[in-house]
Amino acid sequence: MADRESQRKGWLEHVLGREYQIVPLAGDASFRRYFRVEDSQRHYVLMDAPPPHEDVSLFLAVRSWFVRADIRVSKMFAEDLSQGFLLMEDFGDLTxxxxxxxxxxxxxxxxxxxxxxxxxxxxxxxxxxxxxxxxxxxxxxxxxxxxxxxxxxxxxxxxxxxxxxxxxxxxxxxxxxxxxxxxxxxxxxxxxxxxxxxxxxxxxxxxxxxxxxxxxxxxxxxxxxxxxxxxxxxxxxxxxxxxxxxxxxxxxxxxxxxxxxxxxxxxxxxxxxxxxxxxxxxxxxxxxxxxxxxxxxxxxxxxxxxxxxxxxxxxxxxxxxxxxxx
The missing domain is CATH 3.90.1200.10 (Aminoglycoside phosphotransferase (APH), C-terminal lobe)
Structure with missing residues (x-):
């Protein structure tokens, strides 16, 4: 867990710089975890999908298909398939x-x-x-x-x-x-x-x-x-x-x-x-x-x-x- 936290921190610092805030969001019925991330520009959602339990490549492929079909999905700001990190648009809290x-x-x-x-x-x-x-x-x-x-x-x-x-x-x-x-x-x-x-x-x-x-x-x-x-x-x-x-x-x-x-x-x-x-x-x-x-x-x-x-x-x-x- 500590190693994954260090990976997450290092990746976010690489993408956003050191000035950001992060808080956990509810997980789902898988190994994926989600975090709300905020920097001086905007709010994001971070998907943390640790390999080998999760493979974000399929998520990205389906997302691209949905975009072409004019289905509303989150915008993508940064991705790292090898580490299993995706930084996406924050839809907010209203479901x-x-x-x-x-x-x-x-x-x-x-x-x-x-x-x-x-x-x-x-x-x-x-x-x-x-x-x-x-x-x-x-x-x-x-x-x-x-x-x-x-x-x-x-x-x-x-x-x-x-x-x-x-x-x-x-x-x-x-x-x-x-x-x-x-x-x-x-x-x-x-x-x-x-x-x-x-x-x-x-x-x-x-x-x-x-x-x-x-x-x-x-x-x-x-x-x-x-x-x-x-x-x-x-x-x-x-x-x-x-x-x-x-x-x-x-x-x-x-x-x-x-x-x-x-x-x-x-x-x-x-x-x-x-x-x-x-x-x-x-x-x-x-x-x-x-x-x-x-x-x-x-x-x-x-x-x-x-x-x-x-x-x-x-x-x-x-x-x-x-x-x-x-």
């Missing part, structure tokens, strides 16, 4: 999530968020993106089996239980994988959408894990956000708005809005299974116990999706398993 906390009018945010999501889906990445395929979805669902069940629910699933779990979800992940494919942010939610200087357009962050995946994925992340609980009628309004603005080539993959919205909820279901597993892993492997507080709302979403999709407890018993302390 979409913050607007939810203050009960601000979310309509302008939804309109802009969906507008930029359409831009992303229409863009042409100049790189080979990983595919969000069945194998990947199965691995993500394994996080639920490996971390949530034993560490939070107190249940160590047997080999037969694990197989039954995947067999029961096979039709769902097959349907999701067969949806029209587009570029996907993969973490498009209220904590990763910011209002630079308190203004629209929204600024995107945490986009380095972009993939090619289902057209429904990013909207499912936003409307069925692990950190928010929007009323279902409001979700349906924005789901229809998004569907009505899809190009024909993508909308043709659905028989109509009801079919689209059902597939959207299937997508949200798979994402919530993964998220619950990730929250448990962050808490019990990485010592980030605060993520345990995100599980109850995510489970609420999951149980609602199971009910709406007709996925009953006798067929999906492990998905109905409650935390052991509840």
């Amino acid at each position: 979409w999530a913050g607007c939810c906390e203050t009960k601000s009018d979310l309509e302008p945010l939804f309109k802009d968020g969906l507008r930029q999501l359409h831009l992303l889906q229409a863009s042409a990445p100049e790189m080979d993106l990983p595919f969000f395929d069945i194998a990947r979805m199965r691995r993500e669902c394994d996080l639920y089996l490996d971390w949530y069940l034993p560490k939070v629910a107190g249940l160590e699933p047997t080999k037969d239980q694990r197989q039954q779990f995947h067999n029961a979800l096979a039709d769902t992940v097959t349907i999701i994988a067969a949806l029209p494919q587009v570029p996907v942010h993969l973490d498009y939610h209220s904590r990763n959408l910011m209002l630079p200087a308190g203004e629209l357009p929204l600024g995107m962050i945490d986009y380095q894990d972009a993939v090619m995946g289902p057209v429904s994925y990013d909207l499912a992340s936003l409307l069925y956000d692990c950190y928010q609980d929007y009323p279902e009628p409001q979700r349906r309004v924005w789901s229809r708005y998004f569907f009505d603005h899809l190009p024909h080539s993508l909308a043709a993959g659905f028989s109509g809005f009801d079919d689209w919205h059902q597939k959207l909820r299937m997508t949200a279901l798979q994402r919530h299974i993964k998220a619950i597993g990730i929250f448990a892993r962050l808490a019990h492997r990485d010592g980030k116990k605060q993520f345990l507080t995100e599980i109850p709302l995510t489970r609420k979403h999951l149980l609602e999706e199971l009910q709406v999709l007709g996925m009953h407890q006798d067929q999906f018993p492990l998905l109905y398993t409650e935390p052991s302390n509840s």
